[in-house]
Amino acid sequence: MIKLLHVEDDADIREIAKMSLELTGDFEVVQCNSGQEALDTVPSFTPDVILLDMMMPGMTGKETLEHLRKIDALKETPAIFMTARAQNADVEEFRAVGAVEVICKPFDPMSLAEQIKTAMNA
Amino acid sequence: MATGWYATADTLLPPSLLDIGPIMGAIAISGLVPVLFVKKNLNGGKSRTSEIAMAERFANLKSSTLINVVDAENRMTEVNDEMLAFTGYTRDQLIGQPVRMLYGPTGYQTADTIRRGLAEGKIWQGDTPLVCSDGSVRVTQTTVMPLFDGEGNWSGSISVRNDLAKNEAFLSGKINSTALHELRDSIWMVDVQTEHFHYMNRAALDWMGLGGGSYDRLSLDDIQTKMDISPLISAYHAVRDKGREDVQCNLVLKGMQFEVSVKRVAIDDQNDQILFVFQDISNRVEKEQMKAEFVSTVSHELRSPLTSIKGSMGLLLSNAAGELPEKARGLLEIAHRNAERLVLIINDILDLEKIVAGGMEFERVPTDLSDLINEAVLSSSINSQRFDVTIETVGTEEPVEVHTDPNRTIQVLTNLLSNACKFSRPNGKIIVSLTQQQGRLRVSVKDHGQGIPARDKHKIFERFADMTNSDRASKGGTGLGLSICKAIVENMGGDIGFESQEGVGTTFYFCLPTEEAVVYHTENAQPGLRDAG
Numbered sequence: 001m002i003k004l005l006h007v008e009d010d011a012d013i014r015e016i017a018k019m020s021l022e023l024t025g026d027f028e029v030v031q032c033n034s035g036q037e038a039l040d041t042v043p044s045f046t047p048d049v050i051l052l053d054m055m056m057p058g059m060t061g062k063e064t065l066e067h068l069r070k071i072d073a074l075k076e077t078p079a080i081f082m083t084a085r086a087q088n089a090d091v092e093e094f095r096a097v098g099a100v101e102v103i104c105k106p107f108d109p110m111s112l113a114e115q116i117k118t119a120m121n122a
Numbered sequence: 123m124a125t126g127w128y129a130t131a132d133t134l135l136p137p138s139l140l141d142i143g144p145i146m147g148a149i150a151i152s153g154l155v156p157v158l159f160v161k162k163n164l165n166g167g168k169s170r171t172s173e174i175a176m177a178e179r180f181a182n183l184k185s186s187t188l189i190n191v192v193d194a195e196n197r198m199t200e201v202n203d204e205m206l207a208f209t210g211y212t213r214d215q216l217i218g219q220p221v222r223m224l225y226g227p228t229g230y231q232t233a234d235t236i237r238r239g240l241a242e243g244k245i246w247q248g249d250t251p252l253v254c255s256d257g258s259v260r261v262t263q264t265t266v267m268p269l270f271d272g273e274g275n276w277s278g279s280i281s282v283r284n285d286l287a288k289n290e291a292f293l294s295g296k297i298n299s300t301a302l303h304e305l306r307d308s309i310w311m312v313d314v315q316t317e318h319f320h321y322m323n324r325a326a327l328d329w330m331g332l333g334g335g336s337y338d339r340l341s342l343d344d345i346q347t348k349m350d351i352s353p354l355i356s357a358y359h360a361v362r363d364k365g366r367e368d369v370q371c372n373l374v375l376k377g378m379q380f381e382v383s384v385k386r387v388a389i390d391d392q393n394d395q396i397l398f399v400f401q402d403i404s405n406r407v408e409k410e411q412m413k414a415e416f417v418s419t420v421s422h423e424l425r426s427p428l429t430s431i432k433g434s435m436g437l438l439l440s441n442a443a444g445e446l447p448e449k450a451r452g453l454l455e456i457a458h459r460n461a462e463r464l465v466l467i468i469n470d471i472l473d474l475e476k477i478v479a480g481g482m483e484f485e486r487v488p489t490d491l492s493d494l495i496n497e498a499v500l501s502s503s504i505n506s507q508r509f510d511v512t513i514e515t516v517g518t519e520e521p522v523e524v525h526t527d528p529n530r531t532i533q534v535l536t537n538l539l540s541n542a543c544k545f546s547r548p549n550g551k552i553i554v555s556l557t558q559q560q561g562r563l564r565v566s567v568k569d570h571g572q573g574i575p576a577r578d579k580h581k582i583f584e585r586f587a588d589m590t591n592s593d594r595a596s597k598g599g600t601g602l603g604l605s606i607c608k609a610i611v612e613n614m615g616g617d618i619g620f621e622s623q624e625g626v627g628t629t630f631y632f633c634l635p636t637e638e639a640v641v642y643h644t645e646n647a648q649p650g651l652r653d654a655g
Contacts, residue, residue: 010426012429012430019437105429106433106465107429108436109433110440
């Protein structure tokens with residue numbers, strides 16, 4: 001079972017992502033609605049992969065990852081960004097801060113799990 | 123017939139000029155029209171010789187002024203050299219002749235009218251046609267004043283004329299230069315030989331802080347030491363050294379954004395100038411940025427709800443919430459398909475806005491164009507199957523290396539292929555060809571569909587112009603594909619076009635310039651241009 005931390009401020013998108021990932025039976029999904037909530041969650045849940053929305057009020061996805069990286073157990077954890085702003089230059093920037101993959105919104109719920117597994121193994 | 127007006131000398135004479143002379147009170151040359159004020163015999167009589175001497179002095183005031191003096195019989199007693207040069211007569215041919223010979227038969231009436239007025243002490247002013255020695259007629263702007271002897275008797279007249287054609291040219295030039303000086307766009311003119319400024323208009327003087335107008339000792343080098351005008355210098359050299367006619371460049375100076383047009387202007391043999399016209403586009407750029415940001419924000423904001431809509435429908439269609447009734451599934455498929463289409467439209471709008479705003483970066487990397495074509499054909503297989511067409515390639519057997527942006531080139535190719543699939547007849551054939559023509563690489567996509575109606579050809583690259591809305595919905599297009607192709611190809615320095623015949627088919631093509639392309643056979647790996655043969 002892959003332990004996945006999903007940080008996303010849009011409740012509908014959280015719902016769709018959770019349903020599509022859990023359909024496969026391969027993921028244990030813990031969701032947070034902000035970067036701060038993610039920081040509060042990680043002491044009790046150490047994920048195998050982090051799925052982060054890029055644009056969130058308060059802490060952005062990038063800032064959230066920077067904070068998460070300060071925790072020893074999460075220094076090498078694969079991080080995947082989800083964004084509605086995925087131009088080439090943005091993708092390069094996300095990769096530069098440690099993203100292994102950038103998934104564009106709207107994403108395909110039926111291939112989301114596969115995309116994440118592929119990125120983790122890359 | 124010439125027209126003119128009379129005024130009595132006394133009413134025209136400014137008091138400060140009363141003492142200039144006994145016969146003529148004053149002469150004022152306005153720069154265009156000589157206006158003579160004549161005062162009758164104020165200080166007693168003077169000899170006729172002195173009158174002529176005065177006329178000669180005035181003649182020297184403005185060398186282009188034509189002067190003739192006539193006696194009481196209206197016979198010419200004096201003409202200046204300019205009058206001779208203008209009419210083509212010699213002095214001997216004119217002196218002693220009635221002045222009306224210059225007016226020609228049609229001007230006799232004018233001459234008589236002027237004469238009658240002069241006898242009453244009036245000045246006449248108006249246009250008079252003069253018949254020259256070669257028979258040609260040239261119009262002059264004329265002022266005729268009466269002359270009086272020591273007893274106050276009318277003794278003849280003096281006519282002062284200007285070449286009307288020259289005046290009009292001068293006036294027109296003056297209007298132009300005034301307009302140029304007051305133009306909101308900044309103007310520089312730089313001498314090609316000395317590279318010193320020949321002219322700057324008021325707008326340029328203002329933003330450069332040269333309010334006093336002292337630009338004549340400035341050179342381009344002086345400006346370069348004070349501000350970064352390197353794009354301007356490159357454009358200047360392209361025009362001066364490489365013979366380019368008109369080069370555009372963008373420049374940011376003192377916080378203002380300019381679009382500059384650089385052009386060579388040969389005023390005459392001695393004056394070879396480079397003209398710089400600076401258009402301040404700061405406001406325009408700011409508005410465009412705001413518009414682009416707005417479009418971008420709206421488009422991105424649309425993506426979040428679309429993610430939920432499309433995601434929910436996707437999950438329902440995959441039976442994540444249980445088996446769907448057949449009718450419900452059909453309706454959901456329609457909604458899902460249209461949500462997909464909405465995503466494509468948003469992506470296309472974003473792409474187009476980004477290209478138009480100059481925000482899309484284009485790579486220039488060595489790329490195998492044959493490979494790109496084959497890749498685009500492969501990725502179009504879903505479309506070709508859907509519309510039941512086959513795609514063939516010609517000229518892509520060998521690698522053809524080109525410096526281009528591979529992703530954007532693929533985008534253009536798949537767009538053109540997608541269109542060709544949509545507009546082909548079932549079982550139709552699409553041919554993609556790669557050739558080199560006149561030193562340019564040309565990629566064409568030919569279909570055998572219905573062709574483009576003549577009435578639609580002019581707007582084919584406009585947004586949402588390729589078909590009706592219902593066509594777009596049924597064929598899955600966004601109506602922006604060709605606009606994007608055009609913008610991409612033009613940004614890569616190429617051009618795009620099409621040939622179409624109704625009922626026969628359409629060929630869309632794009633060409634890439636060889637300046638940007640190095641084509642070679644990989645067998646010998648030697649760079650060199652290859653002709654299509």
